Amino acid sequence: MSDFLKAMQFRHACKAFDTQKKIPAEQFEEILESIHLSPSSFGMEPWRILVIRDEKLRKALKASCWNQSQITDASELVIFTTDNDVVRSDSPYVQKMFERRGMSAEAVDMYVGIYGQFIAPLEEDEILLENWTAKQCYIALGNAMTCAAMMEIDSCPIEGFDKEEVEAILDLEYGHSVAVMCAFGYRLNPQSQQKRLDLKQIVEYK
Ligand SMILES: Cc1cc2nc3c(=O)[nH]c(=O)nc-3n(C[C@H](O)[C@H](O)[C@H](O)COP(=O)(O)O)c2cc1C
Structure with missing residues (x-):
């Protein structure tokens, strides 16, 4: 079995973390790098990652x-x-994200045009736009959890929060929102059994 699948088997949504065990800095940086290297639609990298270390802030968030x-x-x-x-x-950021690919001015214009058509129906509705940027975060989230598992570091993805309250606590900048969270550390208890539907129930060949 590949190391990747072994890591997938090691990973579970860890409910109880050992408060005494800290992730070494180098390994945590590797997890952050897996987020950094994750793909995003049109290469827009809309994620802005907050690492919450302040104890008071953690308590307030809880x-x-x-x-x-x-x-x-x-x-x-x-x-x-x-x-x-x-x-x-119409954001200069979008222009820059295409320009950095080193394409000709015409090619950049073409990409900006295609992107504009793609994003137009989403930018009419803030929730649709937020959902699109959040989707990109979930790709990075998946990579981060598997990256951690490859180093035998546990994680728990967290969607169970009051979005408005969390955004108020974090005092996010204008136009920013919270997509999802992930806790990383070391399990206190043995891993729960992975429960999954049969592969046949979820895969269909046509
Ligand atoms: C996006 C996402 C959000 C989740 N949010 C929570 C959460 O808030 N709290 C929690 O304990 N588990 C959360 N989970 C864990 C799932 O319940 C868990 O992954 C699922 O039951 C499968 O179990 P396993 O990951 O241990 O194999 C979340 C999982 C995902 C993918």
């Missing part, structure tokens, strides 16, 4: 995260936020 102990007990708490403003079609 109350708005269904009181989940992972928020305060994990070695690291990563919050995937997004910048929904810079990805609008």
Whole structure:
């Protein structure tokens, strides 16, 4: 079996973290790098990652995260936020993201045009735009969890929170929002059995 699948088997949504065990800095940087290297639609990288280390802030967040102990007990708490403003079609950021590919001016214009058509229906509705930037974060989230598991570091993805309350606590910049969170650290208890549908139930060949 590949190391990748072994890591997938090691990973589970860790509910109870050992408060005494801290992730070594180098390994945590590797997890951050897996986020950094993740692909995003049109290469827009709309994620803005917050690493929450302040104990008081963690406590305040916990109350708005269904009181989940992972928020305060994990070695690291990563919050995937997004910048929904810079990805609008008329933003200089979009222009720069295409220009950095080293294409001709005509090719950049062409990409900006295609992107503009793609994003137009989403930017009419803030929620659609937020959903699109959040989708990109979930790709990075998956990579980060598997990257951690490859180093035998546990994680718990967290969607169980009051978005408005969390955004108020974090005092996010204009146009930014919270997509999802992930706690990283070391399990206290043995891994729960992985429960999955049969592969046949979810895969169909046509
Ligand atoms: C996007 C996402 C959000 C989740 N949010 C929470 C959460 O808030 N709290 C929690 O304990 N587990 C959360 N989970 C864990 C899932 O319940 C868990 O992954 C699923 O039941 C499968 O179990 P396993 O990951 O242990 O194999 C979340 C999982 C995902 C993918």
